[in-house]
Amino acid sequence: MMMRRLCGRANSSNVMKIVWLLEELGLPYERLDVGGPFGNTDTPEYLAMNPNGKVPTLEQDDGFILWESNAILRFLCAATAPDSPMWPSDLKARANIDRWMDWQQTTVDAPQRVLLLRLVRTPPEKRDPKVIDAAAAELRRFCSILDRALSRTPYVAGNDFTLADIALGVHVHRWFAYPVDRPDQPHLRAWYDRLLSRPVYRHHVAIPVA
């Protein structure tokens, strides 16, 4: 029988989210290197699974296929760990988690991508300081929103580790790795340290940013 398969290179933040959850839940899977230098996102077979030609794509052992990393997180949690506090059935608790996950996709992702592509992956002589400074300023503001939330509770959406920590936790490692000015945000830092105490995070997410 086919094993649950995750398509996507290991250094993609959106792929990391899925690996992180699969490992936390102890679910069996195989991961295929797709995207970035590995390519193969523009083949007819891949586009039939994921018309965006992006990673990650999840293929379940029953043939069910899903793209969009946060949708994959929710599906895996609901399908395999419905009682988990990571995405609880209580509607308000769930909506609170969903809100932070949507914020990650719609708001935090864009400036963090600018820093990755225009700072980390661009040689110094080709960097545009205006673009980099604007993205860093946006991220500083988003980090201060997180820092305030984390001054009240140990995890993003409350007292429990949830999917909101996974969606945003892949970014906080990069934030502390980028060569940009960072204000003192002790609650954000303490949360990052809390994530670093999880072996799965250290092994799969807190890897060199390149």
Ligand SMILES: N[C@@H](CCC(=O)N[C@@H](CS)C(=O)NCC(=O)O)C(=O)O
């Ligand atoms: N919103 C999508 C974004 C997917 C996305 O943009 N993935 C990036 C990697 S993080 C990608 O596929 N880049 C092209 C590539 O790796 O070839 C999701 O969360 O799954």
